[in-house]
Amino acid sequence: MKYPHTGALLAMTCGATLMLSACGGGSGGTETTVPPAASALISSANAQEANAHGYSAAEALSGRAGSSSDFVTGVAITKPTEGLIGLSLQQLYRAVESRAAPGLVVGVTTSRSMPCPLGGSTSLTLNLASGLVISAGDNLSIAASNCKMDTTTTLNGTMTLAIIALSGLPTPTSAWSATLGATFTGFSETTGTQTSTANGDMTVKMTQVNAQDLSIAATGTTLRMGTSKNGVSSEVTMKNYSYTGSVKGDVVSYGVNFSMSGNLPKLGSVDYSVKTTTNFTQTTTALYPSQGVMTVTAADKTSTTLTVIDSGNVSVGVDKNGDGSVDETLTTTWAALMARI
Numbered sequence: 130m131k132y133p134h135t136g137a138l139l140a141m142t143c144g145a146t147l148m149l150s151a152c153g154g155g156s157g158g159t160e161t162t163v164p165p166a167a168s169a170l171i172s173s174a175n176a177q178e179a180n181a182h183g184y185s186a187a188e189a190l191s192g193r194a195g196s197s198s199d200f201v202t203g204v205a206i207t208k209p210t211e212g213l214i215g216l217s218l219q220q221l222y223r224a225v226e227s228r229a230a231p232g233l234v235v236g237v238t239t240s241r242s243m244p245c246p247l248g249g250s251t252s253l254t255l256n257l258a259s260g261l262v263i264s265a266g267d268n269l270s271i272a273a274s275n276c277k278m279d280t281t282t283t284l285n286g287t288m289t290l291a292i293i294a295l296s297g298l299p300t301p302t303s304a305w306s307a308t309l310g311a312t313f314t315g316f317s318e319t320t321g322t323q324t325s326t327a328n329g330d331m332t333v334k335m336t337q338v339n340a341q342d343l344s345i346a347a348t349g350t351t352l353r354m355g356t357s358k359n360g361v362s363s364e365v366t367m368k369n370y371s372y373t374g375s376v377k378g379d380v381v382s383y384g385v386n387f388s389m390s391g392n393l394p395k396l397g398s399v400d401y402s403v404k405t406t407t408n409f410t411q412t413t414t415a416l417y418p419s420q421g422v423m424t425v426t427a428a429d430k431t432s433t434t435l436t437v438i439d440s441g442n443v444s445v446g447v448d449k450n451g452d453g454s455v456d457e458t459l460t461t462t463w464a465a466l467m468a469r470i
Contacts, residue, residue: 168390168400168428173457176433176447178395181470183403183425184435186365187385189327189354190214190347190372214347214372217311217333220290221299224255224269249275249283263299267292273316286316286326293332306336313352323358329367345383347372365391365399376413384408385423394470402426415440417463435466 171179191212240254251273258266268291273284289312297305313327329352337343348371355364367387374383384405392398402425409421419440426432430451436444442462446455 168398169396170429171401171425171427171431171433171447172449173447175396176445177459177461177466177469178393179399179401179425179427179433180423180435180443180445181467182365182393182396182399183389183401183423185467185470186354186367186387186389186403187372187383187405187409187423188212190352190370190385191374191381191383213311213313213327213331213352214333214345214374216288217290217309217331218335220269220271220288220311221292221307221309221335222301223253223271224267224290224292225263225299245273245276245278245284247277247279249273249277251276251284263292263295265292265295281321283319284317285319287314288312288316289314299335299337302340304338307334309333309335323356326353326355328353341376341378343376345372345374345376361394363391363393365389365393374408379413380410381413382408382410400428409437411440417441 169175169179189212191214239256240252242250242252244250251271254268254270254272256268258264258268268289270287270289272287276284278284291310291312292307293310294308295305296307297303299305299307309332311331311333313329313331315326315328317324317326319325329349331347331349331352333345333347335343335345349367350369352367352370353364354367355362367389370385370387372383372385374381384407386404388400388402390398390400403423404426405421405423407420407422409418409423411418417440418437421437422434424432424434430448430453432448432451434446434448434455436446438444438460440463442460443466444458444460445466447457448454449456
């Protein structure tokens with residue numbers, strides 16, 4: 130469905146295409162005839178796929194950050210949380226819980242190996258810059274080796290977390306703020322027949338007032354995500370991306386702005402810009418947002434706009450000639466839209 134599906138870290142799905150009926154709307158503009166291009170332009174034929182991939186990339190950042198109840202306790206391994214921002218938060222808590230472990234020495238890198246629930250292991254490497262309390266300058270690295278989280282999920286690769294700034298002690302319930310630098314290197318999750326990967330950088334600023342109020346801002350230069358399932362592979366690169374979001378009680382709201390390129394199923398080579406003009410908003414238990422507006426724009430200015438009707442339905446508008454006006458509109462379900470990738 131999405132790059133980070135429910136209960137999985139980075140799951141991307143290349144689902145079967147569903148034939149959907151369109152309803153007429155807009156100004157009724159005509160398609161622009163353009164010469165062959167290196168990247169896919171946006172038309173009535175591929176607008177749903179473009180929206181589905183754009184939304185999936187946005188969700189790979191968020192994954193309803195902060196919604197998981199599976200944050201680490203002590204240094205034990207639990208289920209992975211959703212989205213790369215959520216994963217960064219999970220590892221920050223891991224660093225806090227590890228700070229008082231026996232044998233840690235200031236200024237010295239300490240490593241330990243931890244077993245995973247059903248086999249394999251992860252290696253935790255922690256460097257404390259000053260004092261046996263987590264602080265700016267500390268670094269945490271998690272390397273997974275064939276780490277079997279459950280009967281279907283296996284993790285591999287490395288995530289490094291640098292604490293750039295910190296105020297307060299980060300816990301799921303306390304007041305604190307932090308700026309983190311996260312790097313993902315060959316990080317992968319295999320679930321059944323599907324393998325998803327993440328490589329790249331991310332700077333995340335988090336401010337928590339209490340357990341019911343968390344604000345997040347994330348930026349990065351390059352983040353590359355790939356997936357392989359049943360012999361079909363794809364890869365998308367997000368560049369100069371930004372994310373702003375919040376968790377207020379059980380409601381998550383976020384907006385994104387990024388460029389997206391790569392070779393994607395049913396679209397081929399793409400070079401799109403993706404931007405929300407109204408934040409996606411959803412509850413932490415819902416599969417999809419109940420409101421939000423996102424536009425995906427191709428190099429020739431043709432575009433498609435995804436408007437959320439409710440948590441089950443969306444509207445897809447298409448600007449087929451790049452003049453800034455919607456020429457065609459169709460309504461479909463969230464599930465059918467995401468099944469197109």
